[in-house]
Amino acid sequence: MKRRLKERYQAVAWQEPIILELGSPGERGVLVPEAGEEIERVAGDVLASIPAEVRRKDVPRLPELAQPHVLRHYLRLSQMCLGTDLNLDISQGTCTMKYSPKVNEQMAALPEMTELHPYQDDDTVQGILEIMYRFERILKEISGLDRFTFQPGGGAQGIYTNACLIRAHHESRGDKQRNEIITTIFSHPADAACPATAGFKVITLMPDENGYPDLEALKAVVSERTAGMMITNPEDTGIFNPRIREYVDRVHDAGGLCSYDQANANGILGVARAREAGFDMCHFNLHKTFSSPHGCAGPASGAVGVTAELARFLPVPVVEYDGKRYRLAYDRPDSIGRVRGFLGNIPVVLRSYAWSMSMGPEGLRMATDISVLNNNYMARKMAAIPGVAIPYPRASHRLDQIRYSWEPLRQATGVGTHDVRRRMVDFGLQSYFESHHPFVVPEPFTLEPCESYSKDDIDEYVEVLRHIAEEAYTNPEIVLTAPHRSTISRIDESALDDPERWAMTWRAYLKKRKKR
Numbered sequence: 001m002k003r004r005l006k007e008r009y010q011a012v013a014w015q016e017p018i019i020l021e022l023g024s025p026g027e028r029g030v031l032v033p034e035a036g037e038e039i040e041r042v043a044g045d046v047l048a049s050i051p052a053e054v055r056r057k058d059v060p061r062l063p064e065l066a067q068p069h070v071l072r073h074y075l076r077l078s079q080m081c082l083g084t085d086l087n088l089d090i091s092q093g094t095c096t097m098k099y100s101p102k103v104n105e106q107m108a109a110l111p112e113m114t115e116l117h118p119y120q121d122d123d124t125v126q127g128i129l130e131i132m133y134r135f136e137r138i139l140k141e142i143s144g145l146d147r148f149t150f151q152p153g154g155g156a157q158g159i160y161t162n163a164c165l166i167r168a169h170h171e172s173r174g175d176k177q178r179n180e181i182i183t184t185i186f187s188h189p190a191d192a193a194c195p196a197t198a199g200f201k202v203i204t205l206m207p208d209e210n211g212y213p214d215l216e217a218l219k220a221v222v223s224e225r226t227a228g229m230m231i232t233n234p235e236d237t238g239i240f241n242p243r244i245r246e247y248v249d250r251v252h253d254a255g256g257l258c259s260y261d262q263a264n265a266n267g268i269l270g271v272a273r274a275r276e277a278g279f280d281m282c283h284f285n286l287h288k289t290f291s292s293p294h295g296c297a298g299p300a301s302g303a304v305g306v307t308a309e310l311a312r313f314l315p316v317p318v319v320e321y322d323g324k325r326y327r328l329a330y331d332r333p334d335s336i337g338r339v340r341g342f343l344g345n346i347p348v349v350l351r352s353y354a355w356s357m358s359m360g361p362e363g364l365r366m367a368t369d370i371s372v373l374n375n376n377y378m379a380r381k382m383a384a385i386p387g388v389a390i391p392y393p394r395a396s397h398r399l400d401q402i403r404y405s406w407e408p409l410r411q412a413t414g415v416g417t418h419d420v421r422r423r424m425v426d427f428g429l430q431s432y433f434e435s436h437h438p439f440v441v442p443e444p445f446t447l448e449p450c451e452s453y454s455k456d457d458i459d460e461y462v463e464v465l466r467h468i469a470e471e472a473y474t475n476p477e478i479v480l481t482a483p484h485r486s487t488i489s490r491i492d493e494s495a496l497d498d499p500e501r502w503a504m505t506w507r508a509y510l511k512k513r514k515k516r
Helices: 002-006 037-043 067-079 102-108 126-143 155-172 190-197 215-221 244-253 308-313 346-382 407-413 417-427 455-474 476-480 493-497 506-515
Strands: 147-149 180-184 201-205 226-232 257-261 281-285 302-306 318-321 326-329 402-405 444-447
Touching (some): 126 147, 126 281, 126 346, 155 226, 155 257, 180 190, 190 226, 215 244, 302 308, 417 444, 455 476
Parallel strands (some): 257 281
Antiparallel strands (some): 147 302, 281 302, 318 326, 402 444
C-alpha cells in the first residue's frame, strides 16, 4: 500500500469537446435506408394521427460524425472517468458499485432479449415471462411475501408504488381520514418524498441516543389518521433495528400498513425477512442487492412485493402461469394501474435472475455474511484513523454499511468531508457517498464494502483515507485545494446557484451564448 501511495496517479485529460461541437455537415456514421414500398403501403401515413401543432417544423440538429470519431469521442470520455471496472469505489450508494458478473451483461445483450417487443403476443415471449415468474418465486422466498411486480423503474418508484398501494387499500375500505405516513430521518429520503408525492402528510421520527428510531415518539404520533409507515432497515447508518416488529405492531394496532424499504438488503439476505417482521409490503433494488449494474441513475428496478391481501392492488399486468402457459394478466379491476410503461426494466430482472441462480440459496446467504464481515472489518480499521468518529457507538447491530463522521478532523484542521472526497480522486479512488440531507451526522461519509470487495481492496481504501487524514494534520492546504491530478482541477460550484450560467440542453446553451 505504501508503494501505491507513492505512485503518482494521473487522470487522462483530453479536453474533449461535447459531441455537438464535433463533426461537420453531411458527415455520417451510418446511412439509414428509406422505407420500401411494401413498408409504406402497410404503415400508411404515419404522421396522420399526430396533430400538426406538435410536429417538428425543422429537422432536429443531431451530431454529424463518422463512426471512428464517435468511437474516439466516447472512449476518451471513458478514460476521463473513474469507474467500478478500473477503480475502487467502495460506497457509491448502497450496494450499487459492487462487481456484477460480465456474463450476465452478455446474456442481457443477446438478441433474444434485445429484440423483444413489449406488444408481442404472450405466446411469442414465453421465455422471458417464465424468467419473470421464476424470479418472482425467488423473491417470494427471500421476503416471505406473496406477490411481486417488476414494473417500478427504480427504488424510489417502488416506494411510490407502495404509497399508492397503501392509499388504494384504505380507499377500498372507505377509510378516507388516513392521510399520514410515518418514516424516519435515516430511512431513504424517498420514504418521505414518495408518499408526499402521493398526497400524504409525512411525519419523520428522529433517532434516540442509540441511533434507533425513537419508539416513544412513534407511539405519540400514531393515530386514526395513520395510513402507514415506510421505513428502511438497516437504515443508512448501517444500524439494524432488532425491535422492528414492535414498531410494525404499533402501526398495525392503529390500523395502518407497513412498507419495508429493503434497498439495503445486502446485509440481511437469508437472515431477516419482511414476513417475520410483520410488514405488509416491501421493495428490493435489483440494481443493487441483486447485482445488476445501476448505470448512472438507471436502468434500475424497484421490485415491489405484497401480502396476498394486497395483491389485487398491484400494477397491471402481472405474470400468471396455469401449469402449461405463461400470460400477462390485465383483468384486475382493483389494480392501481400502471406506474411505468410496459413491464419495467426487464433486462435488469434477467441479470438479477441469472445472478441469483448462479449463487443459489447458500451463495446468497454467503454474500450477506461476507458483506457484514467486510463492513465490521473496515469499521475496526477506520476507528483507528485520527479524525474519524463513529456516531451512535452503543448501536451493536451494524450490518452492511456505516455512516462515519470527519467532524473531529474538521474541528482540528478545518478539513471536512467534501475536502477529503476531492483529495481521494488524486489516488484514483471513487469518492464516497456522504449522506442525504440534512446532515444529521456532522461531516458525514458512508462506506459500504459489500461482498465483492476483498481484504486487500478494503486495506487499500482505508490506507488512502488514513494518508489523507495525516495530510490534513500536517499539510491541510494540499487537501483543501484538491484534486491535483484529476481531469478537472476544481469545479466552480457557485455556478450551480445561477441559472444564467448553466443550460440543461444544447439548444438552451446556444440561446444563452447568443445573448452574451
